[in-house]
Amino acid sequence: MRAARQRSIVGRLRARGVASTEELAELCGVSVATVRRDLIELERLGSLRRVHGGAVPTNVADADALRGFAEVAATDAADKSALARRAAAMVADGDSVVLDIGTTTMLLARELRGRHVTVVTASLAVLDVLRDDDAVELILLGGIVRRTYHSLVGSLTEDALRQVQGSHVFLGASGVRADGTVLDTTAVEVPVKRALLQAGDTSVLLVDRHKMPGTGSLRVCDAGAVDVVLTNEGADPATLAACRAAGTEVVLA
Numbered sequence: 001m002r003a004a005r006q007r008s009i010v011g012r013l014r015a016r017g018v019a020s021t022e023e024l025a026e027l028c029g030v031s032v033a034t035v036r037r038d039l040i041e042l043e044r045l046g047s048l049r050r051v052h053g054g055a056v057p058t059n060v061a062d063a064d065a066l067r068g069f070a071e072v073a074a075t076d077a078a079d080k081s082a083l084a085r086r087a088a089a090m091v092a093d094g095d096s097v098v099l100d101i102g103t104t105t106m107l108l109a110r111e112l113r114g115r116h117v118t119v120v121t122a123s124l125a126v127l128d129v130l131r132d133d134d135a136v137e138l139i140l141l142g143g144i145v146r147r148t149y150h151s152l153v154g155s156l157t158e159d160a161l162r163q164v165q166g167s168h169v170f171l172g173a174s175g176v177r178a179d180g181t182v183l184d185t186t187a188v189e190v191p192v193k194r195a196l197l198q199a200g201d202t203s204v205l206l207v208d209r210h211k212m213p214g215t216g217s218l219r220v221c222d223a224g225a226v227d228v229v230l231t232n233e234g235a236d237p238a239t240l241a242a243c244r245a246a247g248t249e250v251v252l253a
């Protein structure tokens with residue numbers, strides 16, 4: 001019975017890439033407490049990796065991390081820089097902004113240097129950009145350090161975000177599907193991104209034109225969950241139309 005249940009858990013994770021504890025309990029017809037015990041045992045056996053609220057398979061790949069942060073930052077750099085400049089223009093002096101991890105938000109942080117704003121982030125790259133800037137009030141969220149992608153993740157990060165409310169949240173993603181679905185490739189980042197969506201009065205998705213449409217193995221949210229999509233001129237018109245149809249404002253840089 002237990003062996004069959006644990007095979008079902010591992011099978012679901014391999015098929016979906018991530019699953020919540022509640023979802024697995026419903027799948028197996030057992031209590032959440034039973035599933036948690038199974039996850040602890042399966043993690044000890046190396047069959048999965050537990051994350052806050054659920055689990056992921058051990059073979060989930062973080063493609064950007066494998067390429068290296070510096071290489072990712074150099075990819076489509078001109079488009080990302082244009083987004084960063086346009087995003088900075090949305091921020092007024094005195095605003096409090098929340099920045100996601102990633103290379104485009106790092107560029108946005110550079111645009112905010114010398115501005116009298118508050119920046120809240122789980123990005124170590126943003127920290128490096130702003131740590132010596134006396135004009136910016138910088139708040140670093142706690143969490144587990146992902147050295148390969150210069151970020152903080154986990155339950156501490158998510159809990160801290162529930163105490164934050166900024167004027168703007170600037171969010172990154174691996175891509176936006178043609179139907180407007182926002183995607184990411186890294187399971188441990190998805191819960192943080194979902195928490196980010198609730199941490200600002202206005203949520204702005206920063207995705208360069210090469211990610212419209214784009215790819216990703218995990219769903220973050222539908223287009224309608226984001227207030228603004230900021231991308232470049234030349235982004236796919238059908239994908240932009242899907243975002244507008246969902247009620248999301250589209251801004252082109």
